[in-house]
Every structure is written in structure tokens, then in C-alpha cells.
């Protein structure tokens with residue numbers, strides 16, 4: 001892993017965050033039924049966190065001498081509330097795993113500031129996963 005590869009990986013992470021923002025915005029609009037108010041609010045609350053992650057990553061890519069990605073990762077198709085929650089859970093688990101790995105890579109390259117920030121992001125994403133898991137745990141349909 002060299003600096004160039006790290007920039008590439010951070011840009012993949014950034015694409016994931018841009019995709020997450022679109023995913024949450026879209027799912028907030030699509031939530032239906034008696035739980036719509038809570039679900040929609042839950043999805044919209046996540047947008048703020050993902051935006052901060054995207055902002056951090058874009059800044060870091062520029063600081064490292066790269067060009068920040070502008071193409072979002074595609075949003076998985078989901079029809080029902082349950083499918084949306086499952087898609088969100090998969091995305092949050094992936095983000096947790098990716099940042100866990102990225103923090104190790106940053107540490108190995110001697111960028112402690114980046115490693116610490118990525119570990120903070122592991123905490124955020126695993127919090128999102130756990131919240132989504134609990135919503136799904138007793139999901140009625």
C-alpha cells in the first residue's frame with residue numbers, strides 16, 4: 001500500500017458515502033405505511049453523518065494530492081420498507097468493514113490523524129448498523 005493506492009481506496013470510500021447520502025434521501029421519500037414518520041426521520045438523520053464522512057474524505061483526498069471522486073456508488077433497488085432496511089444494514093456493515101481496514105492501512109503508512117478519524121467513522125457506521133439491526137429485529141412483515 002502506497003500513497004497513490006490509499007488515495008484510490010479513500011475515493012472508493014467517498015463514492016460509498018455519496019451513494020449513502022442518495023440512498024438515505026431516496027429511502028426517506030419511499031418509506032410507506034404506519035411507520036413512515038419514524039422511518040423517514042431515521043433515514044434523514046443518517047444523511048447528516050454520511051455528509052460529514054464524505055466531507056472529511058474529500059478534504060483528505062485533496063490534502064494527499066488527489067482528486068476527489070464525484071461518482072456515487074449505485075444505490076441498491078429496494079421496494080419495501082424491509083428491503084430498504086436490509087439494504088441499509090448491508091451498506092453500513094460494508095462501511096464498518098472498509099473503515100476498519102482503511103484505519104489499519106493509514107496506520108501502516110504512518111498517518112495517525114487519518115487512522116484516528118477512520119476509527120471514529122468505524123464507531124459511527126457500527127452505530128448505524130446496530131440501530132438498523134434493532135429496527136429489523138421485530139419488524140412485523
Ligand SMILES: [Fe+2]
Pocket residue numbers: 017020049050053095125
Ligand atoms: Fe458514512
Ligand SMILES: [Fe+2]
Pocket residue numbers: 020046049050092095124125128
Ligand atoms: Fe452510516
